[in-house]
Structures are given as structure tokens and as C-alpha cells.
Amino acid sequence: MAPSTETKDFNVATSVLPTHFILVPLVAQGHTIPMVDLARLLAGRGARVSVVTTPWNAARLQGIADSARRAKLPLDIVELPFAPADDGLPPGCGDDIDTLVPMFQALHRLAGPFEAYLRALGRRPSCIIYDRANAWTAGVARSVGVPLLFFHGPSCFYSLCELTVATHGLVEEREMCVMPGLPVRVEMTRATCSSAFLNTPAWEAFQKNAMEAIRMADGAVANTFLDLEGQFVSCYEAALGMPVWALGPLCLSTRDEAALACRGDKDKPTAVDQSAVTEWLDAMCTGSVVYASFGSLVRVLHEQLYEVGHGLEDSGRPFLWVVKESEVAASPEVLEWLPALEARTAGRGLVVRGWAPQLAILSHRAVGAFVTHCGWNSLLESVAHGVPVVTWPHLADQFLNERLAVDVLGVGVPVGAAVPDGEAVMVARGDIARAVSELMGGGDVAEERRRKAKEYGERARTAMAIGGSSYQNLTRLIQRFTPSDGNGKEQ
Numbered sequence: 087m088a089p090s091t092e093t094k095d096f097n098v099a100t101s102v103l104p105t106h107f108i109l110v111p112l113v114a115q116g117h118t119i120p121m122v123d124l125a126r127l128l129a130g131r132g133a134r135v136s137v138v139t140t141p142w143n144a145a146r147l148q149g150i151a152d153s154a155r156r157a158k159l160p161l162d163i164v165e166l167p168f169a170p171a172d173d174g175l176p177p178g179c180g181d182d183i184d185t186l187v188p189m190f191q192a193l194h195r196l197a198g199p200f201e202a203y204l205r206a207l208g209r210r211p212s213c214i215i216y217d218r219a220n221a222w223t224a225g226v227a228r229s230v231g232v233p234l235l236f237f238h239g240p241s242c243f244y245s246l247c248e249l250t251v252a253t254h255g256l257v258e259e260r261e262m263c264v265m266p267g268l269p270v271r272v273e274m275t276r277a278t279c280s281s282a283f284l285n286t287p288a289w290e291a292f293q294k295n296a297m298e299a300i301r302m303a304d305g306a307v308a309n310t311f312l313d314l315e316g317q318f319v320s321c322y323e324a325a326l327g328m329p330v331w332a333l334g335p336l337c338l339s340t341r342d343e344a345a346l347a348c349r350g351d352k353d354k355p356t357a358v359d360q361s362a363v364t365e366w367l368d369a370m371c372t373g374s375v376v377y378a379s380f381g382s383l384v385r386v387l388h389e390q391l392y393e394v395g396h397g398l399e400d401s402g403r404p405f406l407w408v409v410k411e412s413e414v415a416a417s418p419e420v421l422e423w424l425p426a427l428e429a430r431t432a433g434r435g436l437v438v439r440g441w442a443p444q445l446a447i448l449s450h451r452a453v454g455a456f457v458t459h460c461g462w463n464s465l466l467e468s469v470a471h472g473v474p475v476v477t478w479p480h481l482a483d484q485f486l487n488e489r490l491a492v493d494v495l496g497v498g499v500p501v502g503a504a505v506p507d508g509e510a511v512m513v514a515r516g517d518i519a520r521a522v523s524e525l526m527g528g529g530d531v532a533e534e535r536r537r538k539a540k541e542y543g544e545r546a547r548t549a550m551a552i553g554g555s556s557y558q559n560l561t562r563l564i565q566r567f568t569p570s571d572g573n574g575k576e577q
């Protein structure tokens with residue numbers, strides 16, 4: 087199939103817009119969601135934006151494309167031909183931790199179609215922003231002579247640790263590892279540290295590729311804001327030797343209900359209706375509900391699901407818990423046990439099966455705590471809405487994000503996950519109930535944690551509002567890549 091270069095019928099003729107950004111997200115929910123938020127933001131500021139992706143991901147973005155069209159935004163979705171089956175991968179690869187690295191490798195086949203698409207455009211785009219995991223994009227951008235920025239999904243705190251560990255190695259002290267090159271002291275156990283940097287040969291090869299590709303870039307885009315991570319953004323810029331544009335929190339890019347409703351996997355038949363969840367939350371007191379969800383990739387084993395369910399029940403608080411379809415389907419015991427839990431907690435517990443409208447939940451006044459796996463999107467979405475967190479990292483950057491939330495920002499209580507996901511030790515129900523009660527209970531420390539969370543929420547909104555730091559950074563970024571003659575140059 088030939089790449090689609092068709093532009094849709096917007097209120098402006100997109101071909102006359104001087105600035106054209108091409109965004110190349112990774113085909114995985116946690117990567118695509120913030121880049122699509124960025125696409126809407128750029129289009130909302132008058133730049134033409136094309137989001138280039140695989141047919142599978144493009145289908146999932148149809149709701150976003152429709153809502154952008156209704157809002158008359160110059161945003162289009164471009165499909166490049168890609169069949170995961172050619173590499174023995176399932177259609178939804180990227181939504182599953184086991185297929186993530188093979189998918190990174192298979193996506194290199196998009197380089198040829200991507201170059202053909204760019205050359206067929208007629209006018210050179212202003213800038214390509216690619217997900218750091220799509221390292222194949224960098225060589226193409228260089229060969230067609232288009233400026234290049236990489237989007238790094240995690241916190242700048244993590245990105246800085248990753249870069250300095252890759253350059254200088256870890257400092258090891260007894261049983262702890264100390265992160266080098268940070269403006270604050272951060273320690274981790276060896277177990278969590280090795281999970282943070284996933285030391286498998288396939289991962290190391292991927293990292294090497296990604297690092298080589300970013301050397302070709304003109305800068306980085308980060309989903310964060312200066313009032314949250316300013317010190318890490320500066321250190322990351324210095325370590326990279328190129329500008330880092332802090333443009334977030336990208337989740338605050340729109341308040342449009344229709345746009346929020348089709349974020350992520352909303353078109354899946356199992357996705358839960360936003361209005362049903364909101365109605366349930368409407369009946370709850372302000373700040374009373376514990377929201378528990380573990381992102382898009384983590385799969386909670388059924389023994390662990392029991393502990394989560396009982397922990398939430400034992401906390402005595404109203405709770406809204408998201409259980410993945412695949413987690414329920416994997417175990418007949420869970421299929422029986424879950425309705426019993428729902429019956430016991432009727433009126434104060436809501437179990438959502440499938441994909442939940444996370445932003446609508448976190449922005450609801452009733453939510454007072456988030457039990458999170460510390461994926462950066464989830465953590466930032468919580469901070470952006472002033473909701474403190476119980477931290478339960480499972481893998482990758484999540485352990486360092488936990489340190490950021492707990493030690494640096496002071497908005498989190500750890501559940502006590504001492505080893506990465508997949509290793510035998512489980513978090514017990516008592517740990518969950520204890521962490522929830524520590525976060526939501528009384529006392530100066532808890533009050534201060536909640537106050538800090540609220541304050542970061544306010545600062546996040548300020549950063550994204552007209553004149554705020556992220557708003558201004560976006561203005562500068564668009565100006566930087568708008569051709570001075572206002573027309574773009576012929577290739």
C-alpha cells in the first residue's frame with residue numbers, strides 16, 4: 087500500500103501553512119498518546135501536523151483524527167505500509183511488553199516508505215519529531231535534509247539518569263546504586279536499578295541504536311514542565327549538548343470532552359463509557375476516591391490481583407480500580423472472584439474492566455489518590471491534576487519515576503515494591519491498605535504531601551496557559567522551525 091499523503095478538508099488549505107511538523111510516534115499506547123497530544127497542541131497553534139504511523143495505529147487514531155477535523159485543526163494521520171505478521175508479530179504488538187523489543191526491530195522496515203512519503207510531499211517539511219525508540223527515523227531525516235527533534239517519553243529525571251549511566255556507568259555502594267550526574271542524590275537497590283535499565287542483549291542493542299540516532303538530532307522534546315523538573319531539564323540539555331524543549335504536561339493540551347474520550351484505546355469494544363464513570367464519581371465526596379490503574383503494558387498476575395482487590399477493600403475508602411481484559415481473561419478464578427468483590431464493596435467500589443478514561447478520572451474532584459505503576463504519563467497526569475500517588479513501579483523507568491515522586495517532589499508514598507515485575511515477591515494487601523491510609527490520612531506529613539500535589543497541579547496549568555513556560559517554549563519551537571520566507575523550501 088502506498089503511503090497516504092492526502093490532506094483532509096480543514097478550514098484552511100493546509101498546503102499553504104508555512105510550518106509543517108511530521109510526528110513519528112512509537113506504536114505503543116504510552117508513547118503514542120503524548121505525541122498525539124503534542125500534535126493537537128501544534129495544530130492548535132496553527133502549524134500543519136502529520137502523524138505518521140502504521141495502519142494498526144492509524145486505525146486506533148481515527149477518533150482523534152475525527153475530533154481534530156471537527157475542531158478544524160490542520161492535523162492528518164498518514165499510514166505507512168507495515169504488516170507485523172511479516173516478522174511473526176501479532177497485530178497489536180507494542181501493547182504488550184513481550185513484543186515491544188521485537189517490534190522496535192521490525193519497525194526499521196518503515197524507513198523506506200517514510201523516505202518515499204517525505205520525498206513525495208513536494209515541499210520540505212519544517213521539522214520531524216520522532217519517538218526516540220524509532221531510531222530509523224533519524225537517518226531518513228538526515229538524508230532528506232529535514233531538521234530533527236527526538237521525543238523522549240519518560241521524565242527528564244529518568245532521561246538524564248539513562249544518559250549519564252550510559253556514558254559514565256553506575257556508582258555502586260554496598261547494596262545500593264547511586265545515580266551519577268544528578269543535582270540531587272538518588273539511590274536504588276541493585277534489583278530495581280537493573281530493571282530500570284533492562285540489561286538484556288536485545289535491549290542494549292536497541293539502546294545503542296537509539297543513542298547513535300539522537301546524536302543526529304537538533305534537540306529533544308520532553309513531556310514535562312520547568313516548574314516540575316527545571317533542574318533536570320537543564321542538566322539533560324548540558325549532558326546532551328542540545329536544546330531540550332519542555333512542552334508539557336501534554337495531557338493538558340485539550341479540555342475537549344470528545345478529544346479526551348478517544349484518547350488511547352477508546353475505540354476498543356471493551357473501553358468503558360466516560361459518562362458512566364463520571365456519574366459514579368459525581369456521587370462521591372471530594373478527594374475521597376482511590377483510583378488504581380497500572381497503565382497500558384503491565385499485566386498483573388492473578389495472585390497479585392487478589393492482593394490489589396483486597397488491599398483496596400481493606401483500605402475502607404471508595405475506590406475505582408481498572409483491571410485489564412487480558413488479566414481477567416487469563417484466569418477463571420479471577421472471573422469468579424471479581425464479582426464477589428464487587429458485591430461486597432457495592433456502593434463504594436467500582437471495577438472497570440478494559441480501557442478506562444484515565445484523564446476524566448484524574449481530573450474529577452472526587453479522586454484523592456492514585457495507586458500507579460509510575461509510568462511517566464500516568465505520574466505526570468496525576469501531578470497535573472494535583473492528585474498525590476501511591477507508587478508501585480514494575481519495570482523500566484518506573485523505579486526512577488518513583489524516586490522522583492517520593493524523594494524529590496514529595497507527592498508519593500511507596501507501596502514497597504522492592505523487586506521488578508516478574509520476580510516472585512508480591513506486594514501484599516496490607517502494604518496497599520497501609521500506603522493508601524498514609525497518603526489519604528491525617529497528620530502534617532500527609533497534609534503537606536497533598537498540599538504539594540495541589541501546588542504542582544496549579545503550576546502545571548500555569549505552564550500550559552498563555553504566557554506559561556511550556557506555552558512559551560512551544561511558541562519558540564514553532565518560530566524556530568518556521569521558514570523565514572514563510573513558504574518553506576522546495577526539496
Ligand code: UDP
Pocket residue numbers: 115116117119349350379380381382383384408440441442443444445460461462463464465467
Ligand atoms: N491509559 C488510559 N486508560 C487505561 C490505561 C491507560 O487512558 O485504562 C492511558 C494513561 O492515561 C496514559 C497511558 O495510557 O496516558 C499509559 O502511559 P504510562 O506511561 O502511564 O504507562 P505505560 O504505557 O508505560 O504502561
